Amino acid sequence: xxxxxxxxxxxxxxxxxxxxxxxxxxxxxxxxxxxxxxxxxxxxxxxxxxxxxxxxxxxxxxxxxxxxxxxxxxxxxxxxxxxxxxxxxxxxxxxxxxxxxxxxxxxxxxxxxxxxxxxxxxxxxxxxxxxxxxxxxxxxxxxxxxxxxxxxxxxxxxxxxxxxxxxxxxxxxxxxxxxxxxxxxxxxxxxxxxxxxxxxxxxxxxxxxxxxxxxxxxxxxxxxxxxxxxxxxxxxxxxxxxxxxxxxxxxxxxxxxxxxxxxxxxxxxxxxxxxxxxxxxxxxxxxxxxxxxxxxxxxxxxxxxxxxxxxxxxxxxxxxxxxxxxxxxxxxxxxxxxxxxxxxxxxxxxxxxxxxxxxxxxxxxxxxxxxxxxxxxxxxxxxxxxxxxxxxxxxxxxxxxxxxxxxxxxxxxxxxxx
Numbered sequence: 206x207x208x209x210x211x212x213x214x215x216x217x218x219x220x221x222x223x224x225x226x227x228x229x230x231x232x233x234x235x236x237x238x239x240x241x242x243x244x245x246x247x248x249x250x251x252x253x254x255x256x257x258x259x260x261x262x263x264x265x266x267x268x269x270x271x272x273x274x275x276x277x278x279x280x281x282x283x284x285x286x287x288x289x290x291x292x293x294x295x296x297x298x299x300x301x302x303x304x305x306x307x308x309x310x311x312x313x314x315x316x317x318x319x320x321x322x323x324x325x326x327x328x329x330x331x332x333x334x335x336x337x338x339x340x341x342x343x344x345x346x347x348x349x350x351x352x353x354x355x356x357x358x359x360x361x362x363x364x365x366x367x368x369x370x371x372x373x374x375x376x377x378x379x380x381x382x383x384x385x386x387x388x389x390x391x392x393x394x395x396x397x398x399x400x401x402x403x404x405x406x407x408x409x410x411x412x413x414x415x416x417x418x419x420x421x422x423x424x425x426x427x428x429x430x431x432x433x434x435x436x437x438x439x440x441x442x443x444x445x446x447x448x449x450x451x452x453x454x455x456x457x458x459x460x461x462x463x464x465x466x467x468x469x470x471x472x473x474x475x476x477x478x479x480x481x482x483x484x485x486x487x488x489x490x491x492x493x494x495x496x497x498x499x500x501x502x503x504x505x506x507x508x509x510x511x512x513x514x515x516x517x518x519x520x521x522x523x524x525x526x527x528x529x530x531x532x533x534x535x536x537x538x539x540x541x542x543x544x545x546x547x548x549x550x551x552x553x554x555x556x557x558x559x560x561x562x563x564x565x566x567x568x569x570x571x572x573x574x575x576x577x578x579x580x581x582x583x584x585x586x587x588x589x590x591x592x593x594x595x596x597x598x599x600x601x602x603x604x605x606x607x608x609x610x611x612x613x614x615x616x617x618x619x620x621x622x623x
Contacts, residue, residue, distance in 0.1 A: 213401045214335045218344070220400050222351030223392045224290060225328060226359060230385045231297050232262045232316050236447040237360070237469045238378060240454075240461055241367065245303055245378035254306065256579030258313050259444070263571025265317025270325070270568065271420075274561015277326035278419055278554060283400050286331075289324035290393030297386030301379050326560040329543050333556050342493040342544040346484025349540035353477025359388065360469045371462060423558035428549045431611040432559065435497070435542040436567025438604025442504070442535055442597050444574045446472070449528055451582075452590045456516025457524060467525070471532055479536030486537075492548055492619065493541035494612035500537040501605035507531035508598040512591065538604065545611045550618040570600075 235242050235255070248255045276285065296319065300312050332348055363381050370377035423429055449471065450464040459467070479500075486496045510527050514520050546559055574596070581589030 216399060217331065217335050217401060218348060218351065220392075220396055221328060221332060221348060222355050224286060224324075224396060225348070226352045226355035227385065227389045227392055228290060228293050228320050228324060230359070230389075231293065231300065231382065232259070232313065232320065233447075234382070235259065236472065237363070238367065238381070238465060239447055239450050239468070241374040241465065242378050244374040246309060247303070247306070252579035252583050253576060254579075256575035256577075258309060259575035260572055261310050262313040262317055263568065263573070263575070265314045266321045266568055267565060267572050269317055269322040270565035271561050273322045273324075274326045274423070274558045274564070275420055276323065277330045277557030277560065279557075280327075282327040282331045282334075283396065285323045285327045286400075287393050287397045289319050289327075290389050290396060293319040294386040294389035294393065297382050297389065301382040301386065303375065303379070321564075325564060326557045329560045330557045333543070333547055334553065342487025342496070342541055342548070343484045345493075345544045346480050346482075346487055346540045349480025349536060350477055350484060351480075353473055353475075353480055353536075356473040356476055357470075359385065360473045364466055364469050367465065368462070419555045420558045420562075422552075423555045423562055426551065426555070426559065428546060428551055428611070428614060429559050429562050430566070431549075431607045431614065432542060432545060432563040433566035434607030435538070435545075435604050435611070436563055437569060438501075438600045438607070439535055439539045439542075440568050441570040441574055441600040442531075443539075444570050445578070445593050445597050446532065446535075447575075448578060448582075448590065448593055452516065453521070453524065455587050456590070457521040458518045459521060471529060475529060475532035476536045479533045480540040482533075483537040483540040487541055487544065492612065492615045493544040494548075494608055494615050497538050497541050497545075497608040498605065498612060500534040501601055501608055504531050504534040504538070504601045505598065505605065507534065508594055508601065511594050512598065516587065516590070538608075542608075542611075545615060548615045548618065549611070550622070 235258075240249075243249050243251075243255050246255070246258075293316065296312055296315055300309070304312075332344055335344070362384065366380045366384060367377045370380065447468075450459075450468040453459040453464045453467070454461060483493075483496055483500075487493045490496060507527050507530050511524070511531070514523060514527075516524065543560070546556060551559060578589070578593050581592045583589075585592070
């Protein structure tokens with residue numbers, strides 16, 4: 206029986222690695238292909254309008270996180286995720302036709318439905334359910350590490366396609382988007398065929414009233430707001446990540462092609478290494494919050510250095526190293542904060558609601574930060590990057606504070622339960 210359960214966990218974990226590695230490629234494609242995608246969309250030199258696409262997606266997300274949490278506590282996660290993967294892939298095919306700006310705005314709104322309403326809370330709850338209490342940190346860390354491996358493969362494919370057609374950004378981005386969309390549809394089919402059932406006794410709420418009570422309970426739980434603060438921290442820093450490439454281009458003289466390749470591999474390399482480190486340390490240290498605190502301190506130091514060092518060609522390598530270390534810390538931090546929900550003793554039937562509420566608050570930067578950054582860059586040029594990284598420093602200090610509070614909560618729960 207134990208072998209059978211372990212096998213189901215492994216199958217579910219691997220499928221979730223592929224799902225989470227692919228479904229968010231489209232709304233965050235500018236992180237890796239900022240300038241080429243901007244040109245393909247016909248928005249070159251219009252950073253504010255380009256950033257608004259991300260902000261519109263973020264606003265849709267903010268509206269949908271809460272009902273998404275309710276849906277995750279009400280319906281089977283497997284069915285929700287299959288629908289999400291296939292429909293997101295179809296939206297990508299539509300986007301690759303490069304329609305009008307108004308249509309692109311509509312597509313980004315619909316991406317909010319397929320990647321958040323029916324997917325986000327369900328995917329996190331799925332991992333929460335299959336992991337035992339003492340496996341939460343290592344399971345979420347392993348998930349992030351696996352996402353790094355899958356992300357490396359998909360990123361390499363994207364970079365190969367981009368470099369093959371680098372002389373024509375519209376053509377290169379068309380092929381990148383279509384290939385990624387096809388992969389998403391294939392992953393959706395794999396989930397439908399191979400993923401075990403994800404329902405369990407006591408994990409879902411039977412009636413509407415029960416679901417509303419669970420949501421009300423989640424609103425009163427301190428862990429919801431601790432998680433929200435940690436999500437907010439890495440959400441804002443993650444949004445800032447799409448500006449590393451143009452910062453290195455404009456300040457340190459890095460070419461568009463090299464900075465695009467760096468932007469791609471920065472995320473996947475740091476995601477793989479950071480999440481693997483997070484999984485090992487969480488298991489070794491006994492609670493995820495200790496690891497999160499360490500990662501937050503390292504990130505704070507990195508953003509101080511980015512603000513202090515001048516963006517010149519002579520400082521290119523030091524800046525590259527600092528950015529890599531900051532990203533490494535970001536993935537360690539991000540790979541573990543959902544483990545805090547279970548480590549603090551949260552009931553399974555409110556996990557989706559906790560994730561939904563915390564995501565509603567935590568991902569607020571998705572609704573405004575890209576537009577704000579685009580405005581700073583349009584109005585202040587290179588100096589605009591300074592405002593972006595000051596916000597990053599403030600965000601990680603918030604995350605550090607929430608991690609410390611969460612650590613006290615986890616220690617209290619562990620002490621009460623032997």
